[in-house]
Amino acid sequence: METTVDAVLYGALTLRQPLRGPRVALDSILLAAWARPPRRGRVLELGSAHGGVTLLVALRNRGLAHLEGLEIQEPLYRLALENGRANGLDVLFRLGDLRDHRRLYGPQSFDLVVANPPYDDLARGRLSADGASAGARQETTCRLADVVEAARYLLRDGGRLSLVFRADRLAELLEGLRTSRLEPKRLRAVHHSPDREASIVLVEAVRSGSLGLRMERPLFVVDGEGRTPPDLASAYEVGEGPCL
Numbered sequence: 001m002e003t004t005v006d007a008v009l010y011g012a013l014t015l016r017q018p019l020r021g022p023r024v025a026l027d028s029i030l031l032a033a034w035a036r037p038p039r040r041g042r043v044l045e046l047g048s049a050h051g052g053v054t055l056l057v058a059l060r061n062r063g064l065a066h067l068e069g070l071e072i073q074e075p076l077y078r079l080a081l082e083n084g085r086a087n088g089l090d091v092l093f094r095l096g097d098l099r100d101h102r103r104l105y106g107p108q109s110f111d112l113v114v115a116n117p118p119y120d121d122l123a124r125g126r127l128s129a130d131g132a133s134a135g136a137r138q139e140t141t142c143r144l145a146d147v148v149e150a151a152r153y154l155l156r157d158g159g160r161l162s163l164v165f166r167a168d169r170l171a172e173l174l175e176g177l178r179t180s181r182l183e184p185k186r187l188r189a190v191h192h193s194p195d196r197e198a199s200i201v202l203v204e205a206v207r208s209g210s211l212g213l214r215m216e217r218p219l220f221v222v223d224g225e226g227r228t229p230p231d232l233a234s235a236y237e238v239g240e241g242p243c244l
Helices: 026-034 052-060 074-087 098-104 131-137 144-154 167-179 230-235
Strands: 003-008 013-018 042-046 066-071 092-095 110-115 155-166 182-191 198-207
Touching (some): 042 052, 144 182, 155 167, 167 198
Parallel strands (some): 042 066
């Protein structure tokens, strides 16, 4: 696998990542800034790839009792191990299939699950020729429903699921969450600019939570004058805890 070494968050994190395959991008940065880990809880990222999001969460939330990433593709898993060591962050990475969650973990064993599910339904487009890219972007190794089912099993009652997903599949996502009794509690749409439709959404759901969804104000990549808004800029700053 051909890789590059890249500085993230203005050099606060250095990652070796595939040249062609899953790489830290805007959705990764936003997901790490959106997730709200408890201070003494257990956190798991489903589909952690080369460890980018897991390590970003660790960087923002130093002192967590336990933070773990689960990845099915061995080359990406090995990159994650390397990235964890290189950045001196105490994170456990595990090789495994999230669809085997009942064999890998006990029920209700995490306080927060983080996920960036594959955006594309296989029926909606051509399959990527690159295996790592296909696994990250298309439902070749898991479906959205598999991620939701795993999160439901793994989260304790009151535990949170934080994820980023395509805006045009939001109805499908919300239906799947509610069917699995993961109640959507916060939602924030991300737009490139005020005159553009949302491209992705950030969602937080609570296992066995009560009814009530809070719509956060939209997040713009650039404002009406082409400048970076302060709330987006804060996602790229090295601070403690979530900022979105």
